[in-house]
Amino acid sequence: SQTIHQWPATLVQPVGSPLSLECTVEGTSNPNLYWYRQAAGRGLQLLFYSVGIGQISSEVPQNLSASRPQDRQFILSSKKLLLSDSGFYLCAYLRTVNTEAFFGQGTRLTVV
Amino acid sequence: AQTVTQSQPEMSVQEAETVTLSCTYDTSESDYYLFWYKQPPSRQMILVIRQEAYKQQNATENRFSVNFQKAAKSFSLKISDSQLGDAAMYFCAYRVDTSGTYKYIFGTGTRLKVLA
Numbered sequence: 001s002q003t004i005h006q007w008p009a010t011l012v013q014p015v016g017s018p019l020s021l022e023c024t025v026e027g028t029s030n031p032n033l034y035w036y037r038q039a040a041g042r043g044l045q046l047l048f049y050s051v052g053i054g055q056i057s058s059e060v061p062q063n064l065s066a067s068r069p070q071d072r073q074f075i076l077s078s079k080k081l082l083l084s085d086s087g088f089y090l091c092a093y094l095r096t097v098n099t100e101a102f103f104g105q106g107t108r109l110t111v112v
Numbered sequence: 113a114q115t116v117t118q119s120q121p122e123m124s125v126q127e128a129e130t131v132t133l134s135c136t137y138d139t140s141e142s143d144y145y146l147f148w149y150k151q152p153p154s155r156q157m158i159l160v161i162r163q164e165a166y167k168q169q170n171a172t173e174n175r176f177s178v179n180f181q182k183a184a185k186s187f188s189l190k191i192s193d194s195q196l197g198d199a200a201m202y203f204c205a206y207r208v209d210t211s212g213t214y215k216y217i218f219g220t221g222t223r224l225k226v227l228a
Contacts, residue, residue, distance in 0.1 A: 043220035103157035
């Protein structure tokens with residue numbers, strides 16, 4: 001069976017510090033991978049998606065970057081966090097065109 | 113650009129009653145998928161129901177059904193016999209195929225409260 005792991009679950013970071021959120025998928029190969037951000041009271045905003053190793057597409061200009069060093073690993077990073085980076089971050093994967101996206105349990109990031 | 117609009121930030125329903133959540137979308141594509149996801153307080157995103165645009169028949173999953181109006185670009189979710197466990201944020205989503213890459217566009221969500 002396929003599973004998706006996302007960590008950490010919660011994170012409190014000072015402004016200006018670096019960030020690394022990790023997402024891994026098990027039980028499938030060559031998935032489409034996604035990073036979403038959910039700000040308080042708002043919907044899910046697509047940040048990045050990846051169709052393969054080293055292939056990253058950015059949806060919105062921002063202080064964040066993403067990388068896919070392995071087929072089933074997707075990393076969200078920042079060199080210097082801003083207060084506005086606070087939010088709930090969700091990783092998701094799509095196995096095949098005929099299925100829905102499956103989501104990780106999310107990371108609540110608070111930048112202080 | 114594809115957009116998804118959920119015009120009801122919050123809805124309430126009495127337990128055992130029926131409620132309909134609205135969703136409209138904008139697209140120039142003829143073939144696509146639509147989804148309703150539920151996000152309970154745990155914040156885990158759970159698929160409720162999905163609809164393929166080429167299918168005219170409305171999707172149904174137990175107490176959940178959709179009213180898909182392709183020409184009007186409308187995709188509403190009906191919850192029958194509402195239960196306390198249905199209380200959650202509900203997101204409507206549209207999946208677009210961009211050169212073989214599948215992107216999900218989400219609405220801003222509707223918070224559903226179920227009253228005992």
